[in-house]
Amino acid sequence: MHATASPVAATRAFPAQGARRLLILGGIGLILAGMIFGDIFAVFVLHQNAGRVGEHLQAGVDAVAEGNAAAAEAHILFIGGPGGLLENRGTKVDTHVHIIVFGYLALLLALVLPYVALPDPVKKHLAILFMVGAALLPVCVFLIYYVGLAYSPLTSIGWASILADLGGLLVIVATAAYLAGVWRNLRSGRGALKAEVLLPEQSWSSRALLAGGALLVLAGYLHGAYYAGVHLYQHEARDVQLLRTMLESAAAGNAADAGAAVSSYGALQGEKAVHIAAHAHIIGFGTLALLLAFVQPFVFLSDLWKRRWAATLLAGSVILPVFVLLELKWGLVAGGIADVGGLLVIVALTGMLVGVLRHAGRLDAIKV
Amino acid sequence: MSQSRRLLIVGGLLLVILGMTYGLYYALFDEHQTLENITVSLARGFSLAAGKELEPARTALDAYAAAKFEYVREVDVHSHWSGLALLLILFGIIFDQVAYPEHVRRFLAGAMVAGSFLFPAAVLLQTFDQGIFPKALAAVAAALLIVSLAAVAVGFARAKDSQG
Numbered sequence: 001m002h003a004t005a006s007p008v009a010a011t012r013a014f015p016a017q018g019a020r021r022l023l024i025l026g027g028i029g030l031i032l033a034g035m036i037f038g039d040i041f042a043v044f045v046l047h048q049n050a051g052r053v054g055e056h057l058q059a060g061v062d063a064v065a066e067g068n069a070a071a072a073e074a075h076i077l078f079i080g081g082p083g084g085l086l087e088n089r090g091t092k093v094d095t096h097v098h099i100i101v102f103g104y105l106a107l108l109l110a111l112v113l114p115y116v117a118l119p120d121p122v123k124k125h126l127a128i129l130f131m132v133g134a135a136l137l138p139v140c141v142f143l144i145y146y147v148g149l150a151y152s153p154l155t156s157i158g159w160a161s162i163l164a165d166l167g168g169l170l171v172i173v174a175t176a177a178y179l180a181g182v183w184r185n186l187r188s189g190r191g192a193l194k195a196e197v198l199l200p201e202q203s204w205s206s207r208a209l210l211a212g213g214a215l216l217v218l219a220g221y222l223h224g225a226y227y228a229g230v231h232l233y234q235h236e237a238r239d240v241q242l243l244r245t246m247l248e249s250a251a252a253g254n255a256a257d258a259g260a261a262v263s264s265y266g267a268l269q270g271e272k273a274v275h276i277a278a279h280a281h282i283i284g285f286g287t288l289a290l291l292l293a294f295v296q297p298f299v300f301l302s303d304l305w306k307r308r309w310a311a312t313l314l315a316g317s318v319i320l321p322v323f324v325l326l327e328l329k330w331g332l333v334a335g336g337i338a339d340v341g342g343l344l345v346i347v348a349l350t351g352m353l354v355g356v357l358r359h360a361g362r363l364d365a366i367k368v
Numbered sequence: 369m370s371q372s373r374r375l376l377i378v379g380g381l382l383l384v385i386l387g388m389t390y391g392l393y394y395a396l397f398d399e400h401q402t403l404e405n406i407t408v409s410l411a412r413g414f415s416l417a418a419g420k421e422l423e424p425a426r427t428a429l430d431a432y433a434a435a436k437f438e439y440v441r442e443v444d445v446h447s448h449w450s451g452l453a454l455l456l457i458l459f460g461i462i463f464d465q466v467a468y469p470e471h472v473r474r475f476l477a478g479a480m481v482a483g484s485f486l487f488p489a490a491v492l493l494q495t496f497d498q499g500i501f502p503k504a505l506a507a508v509a510a511a512l513l514i515v516s517l518a519a520v521a522v523g524f525a526r527a528k529d530s531q532g
Contacts, residue, residue, distance in 0.1 A: 060414050069418035073411045080407030101450060105384065108457050115369075115377065156400045168392045172385060179381040186374060210462075214521040217455065221514050228510070236440075240433040243410070247417035247425055283451060290458050 014298055016364050018120065019127040020110045024295060025360070026131045027106030028353045031288065034099030034138070035346050041092045042339055047332075053085050054266045057246075061258045064250040082156075088145050095142040100284060102134035102171065107291045109178055116181030117188060123181075126174045133170025140164035201296050203303060205310035209293035212314040216286030220321075224279045235272050242268065274328055278321040285317030285345065292352060299355030300362055309351040316344030372473035376460030379481035380453045387449030387488075394442055402442070405435035438495045445488040452484035452513070459520060466523030476516050476523075483513035 014021055060075035080086045109130065116123060143160040152158045242265040249257035292313070299306055319341030326334035369377075413428035459466075459480070466473055490506035 064414055064418045067418050067420070069415040072414035072418040076411040076414050077407065080403070080410065084407070086407075097447070101454075104454050108454055111461050112377065112381075112457060156404065157396075161395070161400075165392060165395055168388060168395070172388045172392065175381070175388065176385055179378075179385060182377060182381060186369070186378070210524060214517075214524055218514070218517050218521055221510075221517060225510050225514060229507070236433070236437060239436070240429055243413070243429050243432070244426060247413060247429070248422060251417045251420055251422060251425075280447075287451070287454055287458070290455075294461070 014360065014363060015120075016360070017124070019123040020113050021360060022124065022127045022131065023106045023110035023113075024298065024356060025353075026127075026134075027103045027110065028295075028349060028356065030099050030103030030106060030134060032103075032346060032349050032353065034096055034103060035342060035349070037092075037099065038096040039339060039342050039346065041096060042335075042342070045092060046089070047335075049085055049089050050266070050269070053079050053269075054262065056085070057265065058259070058262050061246050061250045061262055062255075064247055065253060065255060065258065083145065083148050091141050091145045095138045097280075098141060099134075099138040102137070104284075104287055104291060105171075105175070106130065106134065107295065109175070111291075111294050112178065112182065115185050116178050117185035117190065118177070118181040122177075126177050129170055130174035133167045133172075133174065136167030136170065137164045138167075140167060203296060203306065205299075205303070205306040206293045206296045208307075208310050208314065209289045209296070212310075212317070213286045213289030213291075213293065216282050216289060216314075216317055218286075220279055220283035220286055223275075223282065227275045227279060231271075231275065235268060238268055239265070271328060274324050278325045281324065282317070282321040285313075285320070288345075288349075289314060289317060292349075295352065295356065298359045299352050300359035301351075301355040305351070306355070309348045309355075312344050312351075313348035316341045316346075316348065319344065370464060370470055370473070372470060372477040373460045373463045375474070375477040375481055376456045376463055379477075379484070380456030380458075380460055383449055383453035383456060383481075383484055386485075387446060387453055390449065391446040394446060398442065399439075402435055402439045406432055406439060409435060441491050441495050445492045448488040448491070449484070452488070456480060456484055462524075466520055467526035468519075468523050473523075476519055479512050479516040480520070483509045483516065487513060 014024075056075045056079050060072050060079075063069075063071035063075060078084055109127070113123060118126075140160045140163040144158060144164070147158050147160040149156075149158045152162075154162075242261045245261040246258050246265065249255075249261060292310075296306060296310075299309075301309075320338050321341075323330075323334045323338035323341060327338070409428050409432035413425045413432060416422075416425035416428060460477075463473060463477065466476070468476070487506055487509035490502050490509055493502035493505065496502075
């Protein structure tokens with residue numbers, strides 16, 4: 001079932017009320033929360049918001065054609081200004097990304113703990129500090145769009161932004177303190193606490209997650225290099241060229257060309273978004289698979305179920321980015337399949353979380 | 369702990385802190401101003417075009433493009449430093465399982481740490497200098513990263529037994 005041999009060693013590696021348990025359970029919880037938030041955002045906000053951006057851009061171009069400067073400016077500010085459509089989208093993307101990355105970092109710190117030469121209570125308090133910051137930042141980033149500048153003492157930064165930055169600072173302080181602990185350990189030459197060192201099992205699920213994770217990360221960086229080398233500068237040049245065409249055509253009264261430029265601009269934004277989303281998700285899922293390979297000894301499930309969850313997670317990790325890219329050709333059908341890929345990752349992660357909770361419950365029930 | 373693992377873990381933790389500190393600095397002192405620049409320049413372009421002032425409208429669009437160029441790269445730097453740092457630490461924990469002699473592992477670890485620091489740094493440099501040097505540096509650092517990542521993946525695949 002799981003690899004830890006004796007109850008004493010198992011309890012030492014995963015102590016109740018300990019920093020490692022908090023970081024592993026909290027980390028998986030953060031990742032799950034971030035992914036569920038991302039799926040809800042993709043289904044209910046993303047496309048609708050993009051549609052409204054397109055409508056206001058067209059309205060802005062129409063206002064240019066009519067010579068109505070105030071209306072043209074108002075439509076653009078409604079898209080990109082404070083409380084605008086891009087802020088709505090951007091803060092939700094930032095929330096999604098930061099919850100998940102903090103979850104990864106929590107899992108990683110749980111693995112590094114044996115190399116941190118600090119007393120256990122200090123490690124635990126740092127873990128609590130980390131988790132508070134990791135929750136505060138994304139929640140406050142989410143609130144930026146809704147709170148705006150209400151009661152803010154500053155001209156361009158609201159209270160939600162200030163508290164989000166405070167959350168980030170807490171995470172930095174906790175991580176820096178763990179780094180100081182690693183440094184102390186290296187200077188003392190003591191090495192890691194062997195009983196707590198976590199290595200991937202030689203089980204099928206661990207090896208599949210390690211190999212699959214490494215391949216996904218490599219594929220993600222290859223795709224990123226391809227995008228940066230072939231498309232990035234071309235997309236940036238087309239972006240500004242299409243805006244010029246919109247304005248010059250509208251000012252000249254050529255509504256057809258201006259409208260075509262608005263449509264092409266929307267398509268270009270979609271093309272950029274799918275490439276960036278595919279790149280970010282494939283690397284993110286690869287990193288997650290690598291991290292979960294280490295957590296397998298704590299997943300108290302039968303080998304069959306551990307295999308099923310590992311395979312489900314890897315399948316979802318491939319389906320989501322591939323079908324995000326295919327949205328360019330297949331549209332919303334591919335988008336729907338990509339969402340199913342995301343759902344598979346969520347289901348697999350939930351299955352593993354249940355296994356970790358069972359492991360924790362089993363250890364707590366053992367008298368040592 | 370072997371030198372290659374030490375290099376990856378310490379390099380990764382330093383890079384995590386660098387990435388997060390940069391993100392915090394950016395959020396506090398630069399992001400809002402850059403986003404405002406993007407929107408205000410574009411709005412001004414539309415407003416001027418509505419008044420048939422096309423040359424100033426083009427200038428406003430150039431300012432919009434410059435601000436957006438800067439924004440995209442600054443966000444990329446934050447996410448790549450943080451993401452690559454996680455990978456370095458992760459590899460650091462299990463680097464003894466990569467089936468190469470220690471001197472090769474040390475070389476690979478050095479290449480990954482150097483690539484992980486230099487690639488985002490070169491992207492950041494592009495916001496100050498749009499010449500060939502930052503682009504070439506970014507390309508070389510990205511190639512260094514990809515080649516060393518591929519070599520590490522092969523090394524993991526060749527490993528047969530878990531080592532402590």
